[in-house]
Amino acid sequence: MLSKNELKYIQSLCQKKQRAQEGLFLAEGPKLALELLNSDYRVEKLYATEDWLADNPVDVETTAVTEMELAKMSTLQTPNEVLVMCRQKKDLGEPIFKNKVTIVLDGLQDPGNLGTIIRIADWFGIDQIIASEDTVEFYNPKVIQSTMGSFIRVRCWYQQLPEILSSVNVPIYGALLKGQSVNQLTALKEVILVIGNESKGIREAVLPFITKAITIPRIGQAESLNAAVATGILLSHLCGK
Numbered sequence: 001m002l003s004k005n006e007l008k009y010i011q012s013l014c015q016k017k018q019r020a021q022e023g024l025f026l027a028e029g030p031k032l033a034l035e036l037l038n039s040d041y042r043v044e045k046l047y048a049t050e051d052w053l054a055d056n057p058v059d060v061e062t063t064a065v066t067e068m069e070l071a072k073m074s075t076l077q078t079p080n081e082v083l084v085m086c087r088q089k090k091d092l093g094e095p096i097f098k099n100k101v102t103i104v105l106d107g108l109q110d111p112g113n114l115g116t117i118i119r120i121a122d123w124f125g126i127d128q129i130i131a132s133e134d135t136v137e138f139y140n141p142k143v144i145q146s147t148m149g150s151f152i153r154v155r156c157w158y159q160q161l162p163e164i165l166s167s168v169n170v171p172i173y174g175a176l177l178k179g180q181s182v183n184q185l186t187a188l189k190e191v192i193l194v195i196g197n198e199s200k201g202i203r204e205a206v207l208p209f210i211t212k213a214i215t216i217p218r219i220g221q222a223e224s225l226n227a228a229v230a231t232g233i234l235l236s237h238l239c240g241k
Helices: 004-012 016-022 030-037 050-055 067-073 111-123 141-146 161-165 227-239
Strands: 024-028 043-048 062-064 082-087 101-106 128-132 155-159 172-181 191-196 212-215
Touching (some): 043 050, 043 067, 111 141, 155 161
Parallel strands (some): 128 155, 172 191
């Protein structure tokens, strides 16, 4: 049975400050729950309907909840059978840039964009992202849900971008309005791709470290591309040949 205090605690983990303080995050739905249970993430507790628990015996602490209780703890419009409370990964080691494609995010603010970029990175076999310290949080529930499980396979560091970009010895490509067309690019095994803020682009403090500006030629009349869509197009040229 779910107590009022436990419900309040779960609801508190919807807030960034509480997630950081407790070192926990939430993930919802059968697919994510099963993937996390089979990953190297530590699942602290699982809350699910009795039907789901009957079909999915698990070796972690569980609490059976009603659909009404699940709705109260869920961040989704339509709760989906199971919610897991997991331990955040703190010790990521150091990023390795040699013989790797790395995505760098400069001030990305939309959780859906970050989640989709993580999913795109996973699609192209990219396992590391470097984000500015003001980029939306990796463990934001909307980010976690929109990755469709890809966050399990992609690490994300939050760092001062000028500091880390000044220390690397690999090509740094920046997505800018004026630059070499992606149609002229060749695939690279070692490159950093910088994606800027949704409305402001790559900021002045980061621009000096860009060794090549690249762009997606516009054919129609759209004013701009979604940051995640642009990332996918650029990676298809950098990784797909």
